[in-house]
Amino acid sequence: MTPELKAKFTLKPSKKPLDLPQQFVSACFSPTGVFLLAGSMEGTVGRWNVLLEKPEPELAEKPALTGLTSWVSTCVCLPDGKLAAGADSFGNLACWSYCDDGGEPVWKVANAHDGWIREVIVSPDGQKLATCGRDGRVVFWSTDGQLQAEIKVGGDLSVMRFAPDGKSLFVGSLEGKVSQWDVASSAKVRDFDAGVLFKPDRLQDVGGIRSMAVSPDGAMLLVGGTQPVNGGNVQGKPTALAFEVATGELKKKKEFGETGDVYVTDFEWHPDGCWLISTSGNPGQGKFLCWRVEDEQPLFETKLSNCHAVRPHPSGKWLALLTTNANSNGNGKVVDKDGQYRGNSSPLVVMTFPG
Template identity: 40%
Template sequence: MKDALPVPRELKAFANDRQLCVVRFSPCGLYAAAGAMEGTVRRWKVEARTPPAPVDPKKPDKPPKDFSPVELVPLPHLRGFNGWVQTLAFHPKDKRIFCADTWGRLSAFNYEAAEPKPLWENAAAHEGWIRRLAISPDGAHLATCGRDQWVRIWTTEGKLLAEHRAEDDVFAVTFAPAGPIVAFGDARGRVQTWDFKTKQKVREFDASAFYKLSRLQDVTGLRTLTFAEGGRSLLAGGCEPAGGGFLEGAPLLMQWDTTTGKKEAEWRFGAAKDGFVMDVATHPDGTLILATSGQPGSGKILFLRLGEKEPYFAHTTMANCHSVALHPDGRRFAVVSMNRASAGNGRPKTADGSYPGNQSPVHLFEIPS
């Protein structure tokens, strides 16, 4: 087995005035975008910085405390969305970004445009909440899934190609590395692969550990699906719910063989307060970078190699890690987390009597060479 990736170090946390759901880098590596818990997509230019020249070249100064070799420079938001933008995807080859909101809108933008307007949009791509948007590795297709129980396959020009009605609210969808195959999973932990050309189910995977009926509440733990090992295995991330309401449960990752449907491994990362595996990024060397979020204040970034029993690295000082994105150079990654002390009953006591909302910093990390 290859050597493990070096332990990452945080370069800088970039503040935001709103809560964010998801962050991704463009394939060119020069842009980043994040969907917000409001009808916007935040954009940044990813810019390299060099440390300021020392006053005395013989006595090089330490860089300023807030210096980062990479900066996220804010750009105008993408607008025109409603509710939240919980999911987005960059085209792997051109300059388009695709975004979906919780009111059913699916849109495409040029992510480099200074004042971007939608290239196309479909305000009724789904009836309500679009939970996940994925783009095929060849850039030819989009897949969306939603609370309306539909999984839909689109061209990247927005034409509907195929659709499948699942048995319940669909929480996750992803493309296989090759072929007309998507994997999706619903609220009750029913995961399957589906051929969108033949419109036939390929295989089922038992992810019922992600579901629990707690009193009246159907508690859904599934959050993300990812193919790994070139499509040989399928990974599902989320929570093994212990109960609703507070929603306690341990972060859970399951791995199946895509050919046989047999479960190969599962990992639980912590205690009931630790919640969900919210997002997974796969490093080119195969290492999984997992973002977890649980009770307010609980959050981790974990480095896990398939075949090993537990993560070899855990970063635990960020609160509520909702999303992780790997930069295409494989040396940096971004994490959407949450300010600390985000919870509290009743009106928080602020000096000026205001009622501030919570905010999601974007943390930029570097994986040393």
């Protein structure tokens, strides 16, 4: 870790977070960075123009993308710069032409899964989508919504990533299982032992794989979650495991906080050789970190309220963190100044890279 590198990852927060009016559970930028999409808890995908000419990034709201119901836990922009896919917790998958003003999907597959679709991702060549969910299935789709293939992995599949060459797929489950699959043959390549991120408690199962990333050279697999202490109000140290893909060997286990900090929620790769990491724990507790696997200490670390996702802007100049507002918890009826029951929101915190 050189001082130059440390300086390069000393990010500055913007003066004010971008205010997203409701609670969102997923987000993505378009490849050019002109659009921001965010999946809500109410069945819509919020859509904004990112005003890049401003001194600090600002958002201009556009009509939301519709056609889904319930939680849109996952959304992704395809590399063609035209289409975006999203999926909801009722099992529906939809695709939109997000540059068009209308919000209706160009295609939709109702009941693509039986229940909650946890993740939709796009293959590196942009030619197919993959979905996974609570029904234990991974399903491959063409970009026009045709079912192509299916792998019955089993378990509650929470997260997955393609290898950079697109030939294999890494899948993680809430039962703490991680496996690699050959996309062409649908055969399992190997398992990775991430059992430390799961606790089959006598009362309930706790933890599981919450985040995943593959290094750009395909050599390393990173999975994140927590080392669960208890269920109910889940507690545990946010933890990342780094595996060597070729052998399945665990190369590093790294904790990013104390038991109240709980989950590593997201990883993104920065081309200067650093992982961008978000964590979320007890209400108000969360972090954004920049960390290299070879280092013990992060290059950069800052506290933020419940970071659920980190999204680098395609310009490379800044990134956005999907958070939850402070004071988001409390027992009993919490009302606003008008006496209305108060919900929470998802401030989008912008962090700018130096220079």
